[in-house]
Amino acid sequence: xxxxxxxxxxxIKEVIIQRILDGTYAPGDRVVELALVQExxxxxxxxxxALRDLEAMRFIESEPYRGARVRQVTHKELxxxxxxxxxxxxxxxxMAAPGVDNNVLRMLESEIQxxxxxxxxxxxxxxxxxxxxxxxLIVEQAGNSVLLDSWSGLRIEAxxxxxxxxxxxxxxxxxxxxxxxLDALRQRDGDLAGKVMRAHIxxxxxxxxxxxxxx
Amino acid sequence: xxxxxxxxxxxIKEVIIQRILDGTYAPGDRVVELALVQExxxxxxxxxxALRDLEAMRFIESEPYRGARVRQVTHKELxxxxxxxxxxxxxxxxMAAPGVDNNVLRMLESEIQxxxxxxxxxxxxxxxxxxxxxxxLIVEQAGNSVLLDSWSGLRIEAxxxxxxxxxxxxxxxxxxxxxxxLDALRQRDGDLAGKVMRAHIxxxxxxxxxxxxxx
DNA sequence: GGCCAACTGATTATCGATAATCGAGTATGC
DNA sequence: GCATACTCGATTATCGATAATCAGTTGGCC
Numbered sequence: 001x002x003x004x005x006x007x008x009x010x011x012i013k014e015v016i017i018q019r020i021l022d023g024t025y026a027p028g029d030r031v032v033e034l035a036l037v038q039e040x041x042x043x044x045x046x047x048x049x050a051l052r053d054l055e056a057m058r059f060i061e062s063e064p065y066r067g068a069r070v071r072q073v074t075h076k077e078l079x080x081x082x083x084x085x086x087x088x089x090x091x092x093x094x095m096a097a098p099g100v101d102n103n104v105l106r107m108l109e110s111e112i113q114x115x116x117x118x119x120x121x122x123x124x125x126x127x128x129x130x131x132x133x134x135x136x137l138i139v140e141q142a143g144n145s146v147l148l149d150s151w152s153g154l155r156i157e158a159x160x161x162x163x164x165x166x167x168x169x170x171x172x173x174x175x176x177x178x179x180x181x182l183d184a185l186r187q188r189d190g191d192l193a194g195k196v197m198r199a200h201i202x203x204x205x206x207x208x209x210x211x212x213x214x215x
Numbered sequence: 216x217x218x219x220x221x222x223x224x225x226x227i228k229e230v231i232i233q234r235i236l237d238g239t240y241a242p243g244d245r246v247v248e249l250a251l252v253q254e255x256x257x258x259x260x261x262x263x264x265a266l267r268d269l270e271a272m273r274f275i276e277s278e279p280y281r282g283a284r285v286r287q288v289t290h291k292e293l294x295x296x297x298x299x300x301x302x303x304x305x306x307x308x309x310m311a312a313p314g315v316d317n318n319v320l321r322m323l324e325s326e327i328q329x330x331x332x333x334x335x336x337x338x339x340x341x342x343x344x345x346x347x348x349x350x351x352l353i354v355e356q357a358g359n360s361v362l363l364d365s366w367s368g369l370r371i372e373a374x375x376x377x378x379x380x381x382x383x384x385x386x387x388x389x390x391x392x393x394x395x396x397l398d399a400l401r402q403r404d405g406d407l408a409g410k411v412m413r414a415h416i417x418x419x420x421x422x423x424x425x426x427x428x429x430x
Numbered sequence: 431g432g433c434c435a436a437c438t439g440a441t442t443a444t445c446g447a448t449a450a451t452c453g454a455g456t457a458t459g460c
Numbered sequence: 461g462c463a464t465a466c467t468c469g470a471t472t473a474t475c476g477a478t479a480a481t482c483a484g485t486t487g488g489c490c
Contacts, residue, residue, distance in 0.1 A: 007279045008474070033442065043475040045260055048443085052264050056271030064222045065442055065481045080361040087306040088365075091298055146295040150303075150365050223444070248472065258445045263473085280451045280472055436487080443480070450473070457466075 008042050012050040031068045081154050082205025086198045088151050094194035095142035100185050104141050112178050119171035127171055223257050227265040246283045296369055297420025301413045303366050309409035310357035315400050319356050327393050334386035342386055
């Protein structure tokens, strides 16, 4: 494997994120600096800096002289995420609805279509990607960059949700739960959009309860 | 200046944060790696890693080959923070109230007292510190670490508020606006506490409008 | 046999030096 | 006179090597 573009640190970061998301590095796995150094043919400094960044992004955690490992998302942390997401997305819906761009409405519609297709293929990961993008679009549309940053900070854990829920949910039904949100936005009704989004998130939060102790 | 304890990176980070908070490094100032290297008698690597961390913490921002500078908090960003704080603290109040610890109630009361004393001394910074601690206590009491993290992510900007509002507000009145929150918590009424906290934050958000373009 | 200390291999943390890049000022050609 | 190319000083990005630390293991001692 070779890297070319400048600012190695960024490229190294992308490689590691890629591997965490596609499962090459499983949660709990160690990420050894010198191993990456050898494999990528770079020196240790940019690898270390990439790891610092990833730690801040909560992809990994590390202790002095003990190295880094892929972050283990606990069940507790995952369920704790939902109330916060609910609060932030209620705000996002509330702010986004009044001035929502027709273009964005079309994009949201298309994301729902993509979710449905993924659902029919039983493609859980595909569903998750479009689901995440759907919500991200709304948060962006709210036009508040602090809100977007806060929300993005949660995404990581939410993303790993794949591994937790790993089955037994009706994917098509999940895709369809996004329709009321789109409707509320179409009406440009901020209060309604906020409420619907909150309910949407809380619904999934609740669906997760009763799972296994942690993981 | 000399450093002793291990993990230089952490110590360097503290030095820089210290200087940003006490004004030695003003917003917009460059933070030059080699200057710190010389001054602290360390090598460049730990300095760079510290800067990566600080960038993630939003204390500074940097561009490749262009260096790092102390983050300039714009008026826009500051006002954008308030709706997010309002949403998060409403949630915090809602979650904290039902099971609030008597001990915590006493601590909150004492923070209000401290705010009043600071207000009477016209000590704006002192007021801010106890104000922040008051809110932090409640967010902690909510018992949701994801919420606490999200909220902490906003703190930095909020802190810099001192320099923006820099005067013309009745400090004693500010201190007293915390009393209704304490009351709601004493009643263990989650809905009420949430509402009161939201109103409290929004009130300050609104007070900031009409300020200068940016800063 | 059990326990503590010194050793060992693996890994991270730091160093000092070199390469790459930027911005400004200067020279050059028209 | 003006735009473009070039050079230089300052600074960041990367490198290769060394020092510090940790976890497991071995050896001696009771």
